[in-house]
Amino acid sequence: MSLDDDDIPTAAPAAATASADPGAELGMTADDALEEQPQDFRNFTSQFRKSTHISAQTIRRGEKDFEAHGTRLQDNALEQSRQAMTEVLSYTRVHTQQNWTRAWYFPDWWTDYVEEEEDEEQKQSQTEKKPYAHVRDRVVVVESSSVASQNLGRAITGQAKDRPARGKDWLLPEEALYLLERGSLDLWWPTRGMEEVFSAEAPAAKGEGNDLLAESDAAPVITDEVDEYEMGFPLSVQAAYSLLIGNDGERGKVSLQKFQVYSNLKRAGYNVLRNINNHILALAILPPHPLTTHLPLPPHPYGPLLQPGLYRSYNPIYRQLALLPRHKPSALPSSPWQPADPFAVHYYVWKSSQKWSKTRQPPPDFFLAVVDAQQTAVPSLEEIAALLDATPAAPARPEWAGPGRLYARLKHGHRNVLVAVVDHGVINYMRFAEGAFGEEELFGRRYEKGSFGQLRAAHVACGEAADSDRELTLFEILMLHLAATLGWDGRAGGRFGLVSYLDGAIRQQ
Amino acid sequence: MAETTTVTMPQISEQPSQPGDAHAISNTPVAAGTPAVTGQAAEQAPAPVRVPLNKLYALPVPVRTFPLPSFYPSNPISLFHLVYTWLTQVIFPPAPEPSVIHQGVWDPDTHSVHVEDSKSIRALWEQGFFGKGSLSRSEPNWFKRELSRRGAAQGSKVSEQYTEARREERRLLKWERAKVELEALERQRQEEAQSNGVPPFPQEFAVNGTSEEAPCVVKKPKNVVVEDEEWKIIDQIQSPVKSLVESAIKPPVESALDEVPRVARAPVGPAELLALPNSSAELISEWQLVEHVEPVVESTTDNLSNGHVEESKSPVGPAELLALPNSSADLAPKPVVAKHASVPSSVESDQSTPAASSTQGQANGLEDAKAVNGVLETPALVNGANGHVPSLPSTNGVTEARPIQHKELTPMKRRKSVRFSPRVVSTTFQHFDPPSPSRSIVAASRSTAPVPAPFVPTVPPSAHVGELKDKEHFQLAPEEAFFLSFGLGALTVVDPVTRAPIPTDQLLTLFRAHSYFPPRAVEILRPDDPFLVQYAAYHHFRSLGWVPRHGIKFGVDFILYQRGPVFDHSEFGVMVVPSFSDSLWKDHQHDTAKKSWSWLMGVNRVLAHVLKGLVLVYVDVPSPPVFDELMRQGGIEAALKKYAIREVMVRRFSVNRNR
Secondary structure (H helix, E strand, O other): OOOHHHHHHHHHOOOHOOOHHHHHHOOOOHHHHHHHHOOOOHHHHHHHHHHHOOOOOHHHHHOOOOOOOOOOHHHHHHHHHHHHHHHHHHOOOOOOOOEEEEEEOOOOOOOOOHHHHHHHHHHHHHHOOOEEEEEEEEEEEOOOOOOOOOOOEEOOOOOOOOOOOOEEEOHHHHHHHHHHHHOOOEEEEEOHHHHHHHHHHHHHHHHHHOOOOOHHHHHHHHHHOOOOOOEEEEHHHHHHHHHHHHOOOOOEEHHHHHHHHHHHHHHHEEEEOOOOOOOHOOOOOOOOOOOOOOOOOOOOOOOOOOOEEOOOOOOHHHHHHHHOOOOOHHHHOOOOOEEOOOOOOOOOOOOOOOOOOOOOOOOEEEEEEEEEEOOOOOHHHHHHHHHOOOOOOOOOOHOOHHHHHHHHHHHHOOOEEEEEEOOOOEEEEEEEEEOHHOOOHHHHHHHHHHHHHHHHHHHHOOOOOOOOOOOOHHHHHHHHHHHOOOOOOOOOOOOOOOHHHHHHHHHHH | HHHHHHHOOOOOOOOOOOOOOOOOOOOOOOOOOOOOHHHHHHHHHOOOOOHHHHOOOOOOOOOOOOOOOOEEOEEEHHHHEEEEEHHHHHHHOOOOOOOOOEEEEEEOOOEEEOOOHHHHHHHHOOOOOOOOOOOOOOOOOOOHHHHHOOOOOOOOOOHHHHHHHHHHHHHHEEEEEHHHHHHHHHHHHHHHHHHOOOHHHHHHHHOOHHHHHHHHHHHHHHHHHHHHHHHHHHHHHHHHHHHHHHHOOOOOHHHHHHOOOOOOOOOOOOHHHHOOOHHHHHHHHHHHHHHHHHHHHHHHHHHHHHHOOOOOOOOOOOHHHHHHOOOOHHHHHOOOHHHHHOHHHHHHHOOOOHHHHOOOOOOOHHHHHHHHHHHHHHHHHHHHHHOHHHOOOHHHHHHHHHHHHHHHHOOOOOOOOOOOOOOOOOOOOOOOOOOOOOHHHHHHOOOOOOOOOOOOOOOOOHHHHHHHOOOEEEOOOOOHHHHHHHHHHOEEEEEOOOEEEOHHHHHHHHHHHOOOOOOHHHHOOOOOOOHHHHHHHHHHHOOOOOEEEEOOHOOOOEEEEOOOOOOOOEEEEEEEEOOOOOOHHOOOOOOOOOOOHHHHHHHHHHHHHHOOOOEEEEEEOHHHHHHHHHHHHHHHHHHHHEEEEEEEEEEEEOHHHHO
C-alpha cells in the first residue's frame, strides 16, 4: 500500500523520537505540510514548456514569503511567478477533433432492461468480478469513441441486430458530466427518436470505421446543407447539470456529492468505476454471534480477576485479566449487519499507475463511500462494521511481522475503506481500517524472560491457550528446558515431534 | 506576565505536557537554577546512583513474578541453580501476589482516588504508570522539583525541567534561524545597494517592519524581549507624535513627514540637510529617523568595513550626520537626564508605564531616572512642536519621553505589575517578592489601606530544604482505581470519613453514580454509564499490555503507550464511542447523540499534529435486560464479558499522495 511511506517514520524506535524534534514542535505531519504549501508557478511553467504531459506531482512547492523585504531578489521572484502564472493561465485550450465527440441524451432507453441484466451480472461477478454495468442508469449514448471517453462508458451486449445504436458506448451520468466539463463531449437533446438519430450514421460508421466517424458525421452536415439541428440541439452545461444531477436512488441521475468526488478522483488521475451491488459481495455472512449464551459463572463476581498466587511469568496474569471479547479479524465478513446507504461502497478506485481498461481491471486499490458532511455523522458501529465487511480482507504485508513494525501493522488494519466526506463541495477523504489490537499482545513479547518464558509463549503458540496457566511439574520444566537447549526455537515450533510429544505429556497430566 | 519579563529567575513552571512525553530519555542538561545554587549543590552531595529505567520500571503491573533460572546442559551447575530455586520456592513459598495491597481514599469532590502513602505512590507509578501527581504533570515529582528550586541537587532531573530546557533550546534554535535569515537578507540588501551605487542607508527604512527587527540581531537573546518592547513602544508612539505635529504644521511638511518611514528619500547628504527648512517638525522627523536607523547601521557599517569600503565617504552614519554642521545635535542641550532626575515629585505616577515595565529586567534605579526624565520632558516636546526649537532635548531624552506621552494620550492596554524590592540589593528579584507597597496599583488606588509588610527572605535557600514536606498526593482516576482493585486486587479504596474499606461492588456503584454530574441515584444507573463504557475500553487495553492514560491534553479519552510515558511517545489516541447495536436497546433510553464529522476531523487534526494516530473504540453496550440479568448472576465480571470492543483506525487520506 502506498500508505506505508507515512508509516515508516512513525515506526521508528522511541529513542530516536525522544530527542527534541522540531517537526513535532511545528506540529506538522509531512502530509499536511506538503498540501499546505503554495504552488510554485515557476516550476510549473518550466514543465509546461518542456512537454505537454504535465503531472501535478512534478510541481514543487516553494517557500512562502510573508512580507516584502524590499530586496530586488524578492521582487524579481514575484515578477517571475506572476509571469509564469500568466503564461499558464493564458494557454489556449484547443479541442481537437480526435478528442471531441457528440453524445445524445436518451433517458428512457434502458428502463425496461432490468431483470435479465441483474441475473447475468450476479453470475458474472461471482466468476470474474466484473463491475455491475448499471445499465438502467446509463442515459447518454456516445456517437463515437474519443481519446477522453475511451475508458468510460459501456457498450451493452446481447442486443438484437436491428436495434439502433447497437455497439455504441453508453455513459453513466457522472461520466457524461465529467466529459462535458472537460470539454470533450457535446451533449445533445434529441428531437427525433433513437431510430432516426442513428439511422443516418449507421452505414457511414460501417464504411469508414470508428475513428473517423466524427468527421464523417460532420462532413455531410456542411456539404449537403442539411439542417444541423434537424435531429436535436446541443445542451448547455447548466442544462446537462439539471438533467444529470439528482438525488440518490433516482434512475439516470447522480447525486451532486458523488459527482464531485468522482470528478475529483478522475482529475487526480485515478480510475473510478461504480461498484457492483453490495449484496453480491456480502453473500457469505456468518451467523451472528449469539448474544445471550450461557456463561460459566465466575467464582468471584466482583474480582479480583487475578487469583493470588505465585506467578512465573506475566502470561497467566494477563490471561486472567482478559475479560472483554476482542475482535478477531477474519477473511470472511463477520459482522451481522448489512451495509446501507450512505455507508456503502459506491466507487471502486484504481491508482493511475496500473494497467487498466474499462472491461478488464485488477482488483480495486481502494473502496470508496461518499457521504455528505451535513446529512450524516460519524458512522456507528453497525455502519462502519458493515462497510468494512463489504471490502475484501487486506491484511498487512507479511514482511511487517515482528515487533519493529507493530505500529505500522496496527495502523494498516485488516480491512480498509475510504470515506469521502463532502461538505458543500469540499471533499475530505478519510481512511477507516479494521483494527485488531487483540492480535497484538504486548505482554507475551516483552516480559517473558529466560527460556521458560519462551517455552510458555511457544506453548500458547502451539494452541494450548487457556489451560496452560497451571503449574508445571519439575519434570516437565526440565524436559522443556532440554528441548529449548536442543535448538528448538520457541515460536516457530509446532512441527517438531518433540514439541508435540511434550504437549501430549503435559496434557495428560 | 511579570515572570516572563524577568530573565534571571529560575523558572519551574507547571505547564501541561506538550507533544510527546518521553522526557526521561532526553539527555539535555537542565539549565535552570542560578549558578550560585548549582555550585553549592555540587559541594553538598555526590549525584545518586541512577537506576536504569528498564529496572526501575520493570513491572508492567504491581504484581511480581518469579521466573525460574535457565538451564543449560553444557553447564551442569545451572541445573543445581534451577533445582535450588525451585525447591526454595516450594518449601518457602513467597507471599501470594499481589503481595502489597495499596490503600487509596475515595475523594468525592474530585471524583478520584487519592493515595497518600509515598511508597504506594512510587509503586503505583513505577509498576504500570497508574495515576498522576496532584501537583505534577504526570509523575509525582513536585517534591523533587521543589528541592531543586530551593537549591538541592536531587531534583534537577525531573521531566518538567527537561521539558523546560527543551523549550528553551528550541527557542534558541528558532532565534538562530531567524538571525541567519535576517543576516542573509541584510547581505542581499547590501549587495543590491552596492550594485545599484546607492548607499545602503536609505534602503534600511524603506521597509519599516524589518528595520525595526534588526536590533534583535546584534543583541544577546536574553535581552530580546526588552529590546523588542522598547522598539514596539517607539512604534506605537509615532502616531501620537505625528498627530501632535500635524496639528501644528502646515500641509506640505506634514506630507513629507508621512513619507519618511516609507520612501527612500531621506535627507542624508549634507546638501539636502542644509537645504531643509529649519522648522521643528522637520527636526522631530529627523529624530525619529535617526532613532530608527541607529542600531541597524551599526551592523551595516561593520559589513562595510569587512568587505568593500566605499570610497566616496558621504555622511551616511548617525555619527557623521550628527557631526554635520547645523544639525540639530548642536542645538540640543545635553545634560537633561541629570538635571531632571533630581526632581522627586513625579515618581508616584510612573509605576505602570510601559517604559518602566518594559525595561524591568534592568536596574531599578536607572528605571526611576528614566521615568522622571520622561515625565518632565513631555511639555518640552509639546513646546518643540509649537516651534520652540532650542528646547528639544538630546536623542535620549526624546525616546524616553515618548512612552509617557503615549500613556497620556491613549489608555494603557497591557497590564503588568511592576515589583520593586524595598532594598535594592541586586538587579534581580525573587519570585515571591511582593510588589513594592507604595507603588502597587492597590496602594495607589486606596492609599489609606494599611500597607502589608514586605516579605523579606532572610533564610538562605538551602535552609528550606530540611523542613520541606512532600505536600503532593497521588490521584487515581476511577478507571485506574477500579482496574487495580477489581482486576488485580492490588488496591483497596477506603471511605474518606470512616476509613472503612469499600467493597468492590459498592465501589463500582459509586464510580458509576459519580460518572454523571450531579451523581445519579443508584436505581437509574444504566449499562451505558460513562464510567462503564470508559472502563470497558480501559480494561481492554490494559489486559492487552498497553498502558492507557487519560488523554484530555490531546483532546481524546485515552492515549496508548506501548510501555509507558518514560520509555516512548504514545502512538495512539483513543476516542471511546458507545454503541447500541443490540435490538433490545430500542425499548430503552440511551444516548443517541451522534458525533459530527467536523468533530472527527478536529480530533484527527489535533492528533496528527502531535504525530499520533486516532483509534475509534466502539464499545458495544449490552442492553439493560441482558446487563441486569448478568449482574444478578455473575456480577460485573460476567457483565463485562458482554461489552464487545471494536477498534477502527482513522486517518486522513491524501488523494495527491497515493496515486
